[in-house]
Amino acid sequence: MSSNKAEVSLLVEEFNLSIDLAKDILSRSIVKKVKKGNFARFSGRIPEHIIFVLKGELAMEAPFHEGVDYHYAVFSSGSIINDGASINNSFKTESILCTTSGVLAILPVDHFYTLLDSSIEFNRVILKSLAKKSQIAGLSFHFRIEKDHKKKVLGMLRAATSFNGKNSIKMSIKNLASMCYISRNAMPKVLKELEQEGHIKVENKVVHLLKE
Structure with missing residues (x-):
């Protein structure tokens, strides 16, 4: 070794x-x-x-x-x-x-x-790594109970991509809706609005979070 x-x-x-x-x-x-x-x-x-x-x-x-x-x-x-x-x-x-x-x-x-x-x-x-993961888990729980769909989806995407320097995630509409606890029919509209507002960019089922 x-x-x-x-x-x-x-x-x-x-x-x-x-x-x-x-x-x-x-x-x-x-x-x-x-x-x-x-x-x-x-x-x-x-x-x-x-x-x-x-x-x-x-x-x-x-x-x-x-x-x-x-x-x-x-x-x-x-x-x-x-x-x-x-x-x-x-x-x-x-x-x-x-x-x-x-x-x-x-x-x-x-x-x-x-x-x-x-x-x-x-x-x-190791403690630093575990603390980061614990924080992400806490953020995920917090945003799951968020009532505003745009805040919920954006928060969940930030939590899910925290380990990735590219700030991107590959996920279908169906599974992203499942992760965020909102209806599958509502998800395309939410993503379109977030994209129009400059928060994200969607390409080939990959969601990229844009710097704010």
Whole structure:
């Protein structure tokens, strides 16, 4: 599990780590180049690895519409996958698909616990990641009970794309309506109004959030 300078630099830059911690993580990890269309995680599995996204983009696929190609959370470089699940020792119900080619550092769970026990800096990195996810979950709940449809949809889109530096999400009208708890018939009008107001841009089932 040796590391090279490029991988160390990626980990330092993307996760704001010290060089020593980056080297320690990589010495315990398998660095894997992945291709677009590969799966980094499958649904229903107890996590055996923590995934540090060094390059590329991965997306969480919703589990409840089999055969439908859409994603409701996107992880870009600088994201950590499975950290919360490993601490809670829980099953995951979603698959993680590589939507671009990329590079992952895959850290076995036993080494994850070793680093938690031995490194204050590593604890801070994980806590920061978990805090962000907790905040996103809270925002999702808040916007689900919002009565104004435009505020609800825009808020849910912001929450769902928080891990993605590109601020985009691939989702059908049907599934976006389901996520936001509004009718499927109302969704096209809401998206059109948000687009006209300059909040979003919709292309080929991909919703892009525009900077305000």
